[in-house]
Amino acid sequence: MKQVPRHLDRPPLDTPILQWWANEYDFVYAILNPFFKVPSYSPSTTQYGVTHVGNSALQDIINFVTTTKISTSNDAPDDFDSTIKRTGQQVLWSDVQRAIGAEDFVEFARTVWLWVVHSDRSDKNLAIARALTRYCDENHVYPPEEDVLPAVLEPTLSEYLRRLSIDEVTIWSEWRDKSLRVPAAAFDRSNPVVDLPGEKCSGIAAEGFFLSWEFDDVVGLLCLTEELHSKSSPLELFEGFAITPSMYSDVLNPVDLIERNPRPKLS
Structure with a gap:
């Protein structure tokens, strides 16, 4: 397999994010995939998102895939992602946290992630x-999308690229083996959802700009050079937080979950 250039590659779990990208980018932010609402739709009547099969044995998974009825009356229509992009309304993690009375954001955010991926x-x-389950059921709120650029976030990305004066980007598959050049305007709310045929849109890149998601994650990493960052901070539009020298790419995991490289010294 062809080696992925570092500016397009996610940091390994044992290496601090800022250390990994020290020669490629000056700033990195964690971007939270939003909860969202879609007028006239509800998760209880229109299912949307990844189907999880838990820790089932391989044969059980095969049986599920080969015997489960693929289409039900509750399935979302094929173009539902474009409906989300066109009419969807973001619901901030901070608003959900406040609504359910969760006091500690770190514990809340980690639980959101683990709840989303089952x-x-x-x-x-x-x-x-x-x-979280009660809140989403009672308020017709969909959970954050995982692994990919969420449809509801495309218009926000469009506006941010406009602020950075980026006219064209390359969208990348999870393994960075498939890509497609698209105009930044493709992310405008009035356009269909951006699609990489046969693949998930797991990375978006331009000169000095990179936004990516990992498998089973609800947090993207947005990287910028100093030049682009000086035009607009991501936190003016996206919900998230700045990456610090002690953070790793699994930002919602405890640092001591696995063996890590030492924290880099600040110069």
Whole structure:
């Protein structure tokens, strides 16, 4: 397999983010994939998103895929992602946290992630997870999309690229083996959802700019050079936070979850 250039590659889990990209970018931000609402639709009547099969055995997964009825009355229509892009309304993580009364953001955010990907890890706060399910059911809110550029976030990305004076980007597949050049205007709300045929849109790149997502994650990493950052901070438009020298690419995981390289010294 052809080696992925570092400016398009996610940092390994044992290396701090800013250390990994020190020669490519000057700033990195964690961008939270939003919760969202779609007028006239609800998760209970129009299902949308990844189907999880948990920790099932391989044969059980094969049986599920080969015997489960693919289409149900609750399935979203084929173009639902474009409907989300056109009419969807973002719901901030901070608003959800406030609504369910979760006090600690780190615990809340980690539980959101583990709840979205249906993980049974012991550090998922079950009270928060149950509150998230109730909140979304009662308020017709969809959970954050995972692995990809969310449809509801495309118009925000369009505006940010405009502020950075970026007219064209390359969208990349998860393994960076497929790509497609698209105009930045393709992300405008009035256009269909941006699509990389047969692949997930897991990376978006331009000179001095990179935004990417990992498998089973609801947080993107947005990288910028000093020149682009001086035009506009991502936090003017996106919900998220700046990456610090002690953070790794699995930003919602405890740092001591696995063995890591030492924290880099600040100069």
